[in-house]
Each structure stands twice: as structure tokens, then as C-alpha cells.
Amino acid sequence: MGGKKHKRKRKTKKARQTLADLADTHELYEQAVQSPEADCELFSTIYEELRGSSPALLREDFCGTAQLSLTWCLEDESRRAIGVDYDAATLEWGRVNNLEPNADAIGDRLQLIEADVLEVDNEAIEGADVVAALNFSFCIFKERHVLKRYLEQVYTSLADRGLAFFELFGGLTAIDTDEETRELEDFDYVWEQASFNPITNEIVCHIHFEFSDGSRLEKAFTYDWRLWSITEMRDLLYAVGFENVRVYWEKVEEEDEDDDDDDDGMLEGTGEYEEVEVVEQQDSWLVYIVAEKARADPSGGATRA
Template sequence: MGKRDKKQRHPQRNSHRAAFHYTEEGEEGVSYESHAASKYSLSEGEEEVGKKDEEEEEEDEEEEVEIEGNEETDEYPSKDMPSKFLLYQQSVQSPKGDISYLQKFFLMYVGGRQPLHLQEDFCGTALLSAEWLRTDSRRTAIGLDLDLEALDWCMENNINKIGADGYSRISLFHGNVLQPLEAKLIKFEPQELLRNISLTENKVVTESGGLESVLEGGSSSSSHNEIYMRNHPLPARDIVCAFNYSCCCLHRRADLVLYFKHVLDVLSKKGGIFVMDLYGGTSSECKLRLQRKFANFTYFWEQAEFDIIERKTRISLHFHLQKQQKKLRHAFSYSWRLWSLPEIKDCLEEAGFQSVHFWLREMQDTREIRKTEGFGVGRDIKYEEVKKFQQQDAWNAYVVAVA
């Protein structure tokens, strides 16, 4: 790793999402095992990884066999350094699969209408929200996250691909899920408007002849005329979701209940649902390293030792880019508390939800999948609603709470 790569380590400390899961995007697409968190609970020392782990990673990379090109990962020239957010989306997320289940859950537990209004908490680059808007022109989306860099990247790389009305149907907020009303609306200019603007000597000359200062910082909000969620008109939400295990960022039970109360407050009085995911199994409480090989990069998911007293662990996400011969160590790093399903159910009921449902599926034994290629594992495994479920090496769950 060169000096430039080492310098990138500290600025990335506030980045918030990391995951390892297997996906199949389709009408009943599913995710295998995903992990995400936020700087809500990231501590200063959690990015340090021993020399032994780095040597083990290098040994793993030397043993891999490069696979053929893949349309999902072959989107950047060999000399360009892709964004860590792009790498994350390509190796982790499956928005079509998640949306398929969200629609299914809504029709099962609410029914009577089509869900149109989504809120994605801990949204990161809001890829799920972007896909939600793409599926129906009547739909709206709200995204909330503490990572301003991820939100800006979303508007520059995801929302602009939806269509002419994409910007008008989404509201992205920068803030804490525990204080959602204080979150600030991210302002931006649609591409259609920017096409009518020419830049001259650091001034903006519009077609009407007026002069304005050049926007700085991309799509970020300025310090003047800030709009907060508390005074911005928004539709009641049909669905609120918190995926990629983001609720594990909240380490205290009181915070978890408070968050669930905020969710309940924004759901439609006509009926709505909150959906989150969770993982578990014997492999979730031990040190674990997994990797997946793609056409242009290798994705590493690293789980540190598990503290059984606080039920906390540290997760680190790394990328090794073959063509660039560079490593993004700790592209995403964070700490979380691994909640149990009964704890989540108790907190949801305490917050005021009427019913809670568990949809689970067993995962392939992690001892058999330390190294994989692409998304080739677990394609035929579907989630099923269960009342009881015996402990396994690894399992994944959707938790559906009905308002």
C-alpha cells in the first residue's frame, strides 16, 4: 500500500456502512448476510488491525483465481480509482430484492392500497430509495443518514439516473435517527437546471442574465436558509426501513426504543410497517473473515472478537483492487451491539407497534464459504415467516413491525 492509500485511512473513519451478503436480484431476490453501521457508535481505536491479519489477507489474495468480467463490477477503467461507495453498492446491496419483500410485507399486514411513500433510515447512498422511485412514478422517498459524504455521492451518482422527476420525489436529510426532526435537508440543483447554466470566471451566469455565486461543496446545504425535517412538508410514510443491520449501531436499549418511537410517529395512520434486518448464529459470536472475488476487485469482510458481556464486535470492510494494485483497508469500519430477536420484539412493542413478525432463513455454514466468487451462493433460499427457529451456524432475518 502506497503513502496515498495510508493517508486515506483516517478520513474514512466516519464512513458508515459495511457488509457481507449474498444476493439474488429478481422478483423474489434475497440478501444473504449484510452488515452495516454508522459513526453513531464508532470509537477512535477501532480501525487498528494487527499485522497478522494483514499477512493472512495477503495469503488469501494470492490463493484466489481471477474470474471473468462481470457487468456489475466492470464499470470503471483500470487506471481509475473507483469510489468506495460504488464498490460497496456492487459487492453488497440488492435493492430489488429488498423492495420485493417490502411490497410483500405491506400487502400482507396492511393491504388495501399500494405502498407509495418510503423512508430509508441509515440510508447511506440511498440506493434502495433510488430503486424505489424507479419502480413507480407515483412513489416518493425520504433518506436519513449521518454521513454527508454518502448523501452527496448519492445525488451525484444515483438520483440523477432516475429520470427528470427523480429529484422532486426524494428528500435526503443529514442527521441522527435519534433526533430526526433536527435533520437538515440536503439541497441540490437538478441536472436539467444545470444544463442552462454556464460558468464564467467563478461566476454563474443564468439564461435570465442574473449572476450568482458558484455553488461549493457539491450538493451540500449552505449555512443559510437551512430546512429541517421538522418544518419540511412530507407525506406520511407507508414503509420505514433500516437495513444492513443498522440498528446494531444503537448500543443502548433506551436509544433503540426511542428510535422505534420516532419511526412509529411518521407511519401513516391508515396503516404502515417498519422493516429491519438482523443476523445471528454461532458464527456471529466469534472472530471471522470472509472474502468474495469479483472481476475487478476482491471484497473482504472482517469480524473481530465478540464481547459476550456487552455483546459487541467490530466490523471492518476492505477492498483489494486488482487492476490498480491498491488496497482500500478499512474502507468502512464500525462497532455494533448484536441484538437478539426477543430484545428487538420487546423494544418494538414498548414503542407502541401492534404486532411483530419474524421472517428467517438459514444461511450456508460460514466454514464452507470463507472464499466465494460473485453472488453464486444461496440463490434458492427464501425467507419464511416463523414462530420458532433452531439455532444454526448462520441465519438472517427480516423483522416486520406493524403500526
């Protein structure tokens, strides 16, 4: 009589985790994208130049992990910050990884608000000396009336004579579909412009991360934006009540090229900014649009700064 054959169970090897599997996307973003020390210095320098005093309260819209707000508070004990973001999970990551380890240093000087920046109750919050919307975050608003509504919110959230900072990019290559890779110490940062619609100026971009073991974190972040122009932003800022809307353009320098290359050197951003009124078009550019809120007039209007 033949008996049943018992199949041997094969031991399966547990898949080895890659560096991409182990990576924390928020940590990668902070290292690759953000430069909070430089931003805080820029805010403070421009505010002091235009207002003759030092800013104390920063409001960071679309604050994410609140790294910028944290840096603002850590650099000066007299400073306070308010971070606003609608993503609860990202805010919680910021609380655990940024705020809690620095609790003794910052005390109660940093407040996080989970809310849509369009819906924040500005009457319940102290007016800020500086409001910042960085990393092109406001480009999530694709319709003019919605962006205008947001800028009205920013205006209301500022203290008298406060300044608003908006970071924007553009240039001839801003509408190309292309990838740009930047090597960092522990990984490569890849910025992909995946699509651009010239009828609506809608642009879809992705951030990928690549690691030394060959693994890749695909579409770690995806952005579906409208690429607003400086002109459109200036017009809307003036329309909601701002005055003296200034453009601070990143300075560039020519990269060195090999002697046997006849082409002109490429222009590379220096990380330094200067106010400009006329500038030549570039393949790519980065600016801060700085809008001034007027001093309140006791009669109910506003006075020019």
C-alpha cells in the same frame, strides 16, 4: 583549486496507482452489499399481504447514498421516498451519482434529509407506509434506552398501519473473529469480524476490498455495534407501541459437497424469506423483523390491525 561537486538530481518514478487507489468506496459498497431490487420487492410483497394495498411512501433511515430510495422510486412512478442520514459527504455523493443522473425519471419524488435519525422532526414529514433500517445500521445504538428512543422515532414516522423493516444477523458464527471473502466480478469483498465482547455484545466489523492487481483497500468501512438479539428487538418494538412483530427468516439450502467428503453440506442463504415462529439455530442467519403500526383510533388510542 577544487570546485564544488554538483549532485545530479535523480528522477523519481511516480508511484503507479493501484486499483485500490482508484476505487470509489461508495460504488464498491453498493455493488457488494446492497440488493435494492430484492429489498423493494420484499417490502412491497409483505405490505400487500398484510395490508391489502400497495405502499407508496418509503422512508429509508441511515440511507447513505440513497440507492434503495432511488430504486424504490424508479420501479413505480406512483412511489415516493425520503432518505435520512447524518453524513453530509455521503448524501452529496448520492445526489451527484444517483439522483442527478435520474432526475428526469424521479422528479421531486425523492427527498434527502441530512439529520440524525434520533432527531428528525417527524411532525414536518409525511408519515411513511414503510420505514426501513437495513444492513444492521440501528446496531450503532448500544444502549437499550437509546435504541428504544430510535424505535419510538420510527413508530412516530409511520403512517397509520405502516410497516417497519429492520435487518438483523446472528447465529453461532456471528460472534467469531473471522474473515469471509466473496468473489465479485471486478473485486473481492471481505467481511471481517474483528472483535466481540460477550459481556456487552459489542462487535467490531470491517469491510475490505481486494483487487486483481494484488492491491487491497483496508478497512474501507468499519462498524462498531452492539449485536442485538431478535428477542430484545421484539420486546422493545412491543414496548413502544408496535404490534404483530413478525420475523422473516432467510431460507437456506444445503450446498453440494464433493463425494469424498463425509461432512454434511453447508447451509447457504437463498435470498428468499418466510415468516417463522420456530426455527432451528444455524451457524449464521439473516432476518427481517417486521413491525406493524396499528390503525389510529379517533378516540385517541389505537385499534388492532
